[in-house]
Amino acid sequence: MQGTLPNPKIAGRLSDLAVGLAADCDNPEPAIEKLMRSHLSNATGLPFVAILTADGRWVAGDSGITSDTSMTGLLDKAERSSLLAASAAVRKKLKGMLPRTRKAAAKGDWKTVVKSNQSAAKLRGLCPERTELRNLLRDARKWADTQFREVIRMGQTGGDLKAAAKKLSTVKRTFSGEPEAKDADVGIKALKKLEAVVKAEGGGERDEERRERTKEPFAKTRWASLFDEPDSEESEIDFG
Amino acid sequence: MRTTAITLLLAASAAWAGKSSHPHFDDRGTLQWFTELEKAQAAARKQGKVIFVEYGRKP
Numbered sequence: 001m002q003g004t005l006p007n008p009k010i011a012g013r014l015s016d017l018a019v020g021l022a023a024d025c026d027n028p029e030p031a032i033e034k035l036m037r038s039h040l041s042n043a044t045g046l047p048f049v050a051i052l053t054a055d056g057r058w059v060a061g062d063s064g065i066t067s068d069t070s071m072t073g074l075l076d077k078a079e080r081s082s083l084l085a086a087s088a089a090v091r092k093k094l095k096g097m098l099p100r101t102r103k104a105a106a107k108g109d110w111k112t113v114v115k116s117n118q119s120a121a122k123l124r125g126l127c128p129e130r131t132e133l134r135n136l137l138r139d140a141r142k143w144a145d146t147q148f149r150e151v152i153r154m155g156q157t158g159g160d161l162k163a164a165a166k167k168l169s170t171v172k173r174t175f176s177g178e179p180e181a182k183d184a185d186v187g188i189k190a191l192k193k194l195e196a197v198v199k200a201e202g203g204g205e206r207d208e209e210r211r212e213r214t215k216e217p218f219a220k221t222r223w224a225s226l227f228d229e230p231d232s233e234e235s236e237i238d239f240g
Numbered sequence: 241m242r243t244t245a246i247t248l249l250l251a252a253s254a255a256w257a258g259k260s261s262h263p264h265f266d267d268r269g270t271l272q273w274f275t276e277l278e279k280a281q282a283a284a285r286k287q288g289k290v291i292f293v294e295y296g297r298k299p
Binding site: 061 | 261263264265266267268271273274275280281283284285288289290292295296297
């Protein structure tokens with residue numbers, strides 16, 4: 001499972017489709033245990049995996065899933081399930097969103113792309129129209145990631161920190177209500193701290209001790225690398 | 241209150257930056273993980289998603 005989930009071909013599909021529930025088989029919630037027993041009664045090897053609707057109905061499941069092929073098969077089965085198919089009314093609404101969302105993406109108006117997807121998330125069901133909207137959102141997320149990387153480069157190379165903060169404010173506005181907005185907000189806080197460090201250094205040598213101390217609260221975020229030198233090992237964050 | 245808010249922001253940012261929220265293994269940030277069905281259901285409803293259940297044993 002650990003090796004399968006991060007596979008880019010699986011990760012994208014799965015994260016578009018689901019949130020995760022990590023259930024401990026030695027201490028399961030009764031509802032989950034009941035579902036597993038009734039739908040995977042002949043299962044032997046761990047882990048058992050299942051895909052449920054948000055209201056807890058069984059869509060698909062299998063046991064001993066440890067390969068990319070078996071995981072892909074499970075996702076194929078879930079995506080074909082009539083339980084997850086969008087109704088004709090939903091498809092019509094999503095289809096109506098597509099022209100303006102495509103147009104927005106073409107000119108880099110990512111805010112409109114994000115808003116369209118937020119509206120689409122309120123409608124239930126899978127269909128090609130939803131897939132296209134999600135693909136456009138993926139492009140928006142790539143843009144945000146590029147902005148984040150550029151801000152880190154600016155911070156590491158003594159660039160204009162106010163301009164860097166402005167970039168993050170734009171991402172924050174564009175992705176209001178999304179994880180990127182929270183990430184940008186943390187980045188803005190980190191930039192303020194970096195600005196204070198740079199000011200204290202007064203154009204002289206880098207105060208590594210102060211930098212280490214200041215970056216500590218950001219250790220589990222991408223923004224810790226703002227305080228590093230470019231191309232240092234610590235700045236090589238794995239963005240997954 | 242302020243400290244809590246910053247902690248929550250940092251946690252959310254960590255999840256987004258490819259850090260795993262799975263309690264037992266590193267999925268490189270593929271999914272937002274929960275350990276209680278009710279919470280997973282609430283998130284799935286809010287995000288228009290389904291629930292991927294991984295039923296396994298602690299390493």
